[in-house]
Amino acid sequence: MTAPEWSTDPSLLDTRRLDRSGVEPQGRPAAVVFPRTPEQVQEVLRDAYASRTPVVPRGAGTALTGASTAGAGAIVLDLTRMDRIRELRPDDGVAVVEPGVITAELDRAAAAYGLRYAPDPASLEISTIGGNIATNAGGLRCAKYGVTRDSVLGLDVVLADGRLISTGRATLKGVAGYDLTSLFVGSEGTLGVVVGATLRLRPLPDPTVTFAASYRGVADAVAASVALATARIQPLLAELLDEATLDAIDAADGTQLRKAGSALLIVQVDGGPREAADAAAVLGLAATDLRSTTDAVETAELLAARRGALPAIERLGRPLIEDIVVPRSRLAEAVPEIATIARRHGIPICTLAHVGDGNLHPIIVAGRPGEPIPAAAERAADEIFGLALRLGGTITGEHGVGVLKRAWLARELGPVSHDLQRQLKALFDPRGILNPGKAL
């Protein structure tokens, strides 16, 4: 076995110490290692275990929480060179991949067989399957097709001491033993290092019909999205844009979205003509404007507002992307309350939501990039987390805990659960070398 490539070049290390969260770790990691095989990962872990050196596993570094930041003394385990699709077995509905495979590339490879890899985080063109697994990434179409965990059948994992285990199964179903697979998914590299994954592929659905419906306010838009379920419609995608977001897009792109209504709902369905007709009827009931299309170019136009939201908001200042979930029925309370929080602290907050599963992304505009984050922005974030828990929700829907939300995680879990989770961490990582200070 050859030793893995590694580097201590300061300029290279500086590209591997940050993620997209804005979190600044103390100091610079000791080295970055680029393994190409599970055996090389095992070797790195064995050495780190013996020397009690912190190891920070890393994919594309698109985490929004600090989960893949690395400070002084750490070894960064950059897994992006383990990027092969090892097997794609259309008859089994299964793919076996290395952790560095880019999510969208797997999806495109599956499409050649009439299949797809369903989870679609916004970062899918640059983020890796390994990173998606570490954070249990969601996405737009997870309302219907599930989050990353729902597509992971089995994992190859290197444990803290360098031993390799396989969890789960290579089949679509199986219940042998405790579900270690689900435990590793979303654990942000703190329980083991994923070096291989067996993933579920699903048949590509019917072509989609896309709707863009404007409403007088958020309450009407939420009511329309809830009414879809009652009408037996499971949208593939249901995205809500609030008034502040529409204003930001109009200012950036010269559109007139806000004029058509102060809330915009973008919905896609893929269940065939009957479902599409029913969706049009339900969405149209209270809409001030309703457009729909099956044409690819027009679909892109209708989706442009959603895709353009973050760039438009970035023109206002540095975006802090929050990620709470509330029960769907409480969305109509949550969105105006977030607007109230924004006014109280004198800070713009634009809210996007995956309404199908109640997942809100309030985007706090927190000063200018490079400047310190204003205290008012942090207070607003705190109030948003408190709101999520008060409405019976959670502090993170799909981005994870990382460094930023550890204090709030303790509040959400309560002392008994939190203690149990710490004991789990200690069982898997008795020397505390795996991405220390993250996730818990």
Next chain:
Amino acid sequence: MTAPEWSTDPSLLDTRRLDRSGVEPQGRPAAVVFPRTPEQVQEVLRDAYASRTPVVPRGAGTALTGASTAGAGAIVLDLTRMDRIRELRPDDGVAVVEPGVITAELDRAAAAYGLRYAPDPASLEISTIGGNIATNAGGLRCAKYGVTRDSVLGLDVVLADGRLISTGRATLKGVAGYDLTSLFVGSEGTLGVVVGATLRLRPLPDPTVTFAASYRGVADAVAASVALATARIQPLLAELLDEATLDAIDAADGTQLRKAGSALLIVQVDGGPREAADAAAVLGLAATDLRSTTDAVETAELLAARRGALPAIERLGRPLIEDIVVPRSRLAEAVPEIATIARRHGIPICTLAHVGDGNLHPIIVAGRPGEPIPAAAERAADEIFGLALRLGGTITGEHGVGVLKRAWLARELGPVSHDLQRQLKALFDPRGILNPGKAL
């Protein structure tokens, strides 16, 4: 707080020491307790923890593995009186239930709102949600809509020492902390006692179209089922009946199924007219006979063969229902190999399969009820488990490990994983009182 009802009446105890596996535990349990509240479960566990008394949680006792058998000295925790649907929130797509709720009753309650609880084990009219969670029960429609784990959002669990925790969330999405929910699902009561569950409800789909397609042999039937995925069709249900099963049904019911072909494939789709037409074309390609219907009475007739299979096989002798999974593409090897195993041991084995997910139920006819199980039947079962592992599959798809499959579980997991699972068990249950001798 009032103390829970309990009994030491021997005739009552005898109804609580067995499940549907045929496993005979040694002796008779000490008592059966009927809690009605989580607090009463906590009280039982606190006492049992202090006195190191084994506790066997139990729902309807439909386990096929010995998981809910209880021997001398054990306290049986019968949870069937905790049977309330606490909340049904259609707007949130969520139900909150006690563990003793009958699965089919929850599904019917949801249907009143255009929703459903998707997991449908064969026992759904008598088994409980708590039991379904303990075994991560599957069912016919899980090929499309997932197994029990895919519908469990959060749990209330009493730990071994009597402390109560809530895992997961009340929302459709969330990634705060390690996924304890998935760890408890399928753990057969060995890590904690589920006293409440927050479950996902999904929109009822389009009306189904049901097909019954006969083929010359299993290979053609499997090829047809695999071709569905390639044609972008995700069947709700796809059931394969082999030659021995068709013979048994014909003998019991006076039908002529075997005459139409030596393998029968029953398929339901719920994706609308386009999908139904495509399914007819794909299934018809190599079929020797193809029938389809949307009529409720005719649907019941087409499904009658599947539903009547087990009663027909029971006329041949005591059925041992096995439960292996292989990659879908290996089904065409697995079914004839099982027939070869049957011939080699001179024992009838009838095979049913959920082909969508590769889950086979070879039913070994093992002498007469009340007589000892013939050694040849046990050898045949062993060879079936070996076959599953050799084809890259698993020894249990949806029934679990219980008592019967512990030795094979160790082989499937390998020593490192098995050891890790034992350490997990020790972490959650340091005194070994929770359903000891099961699942691991």
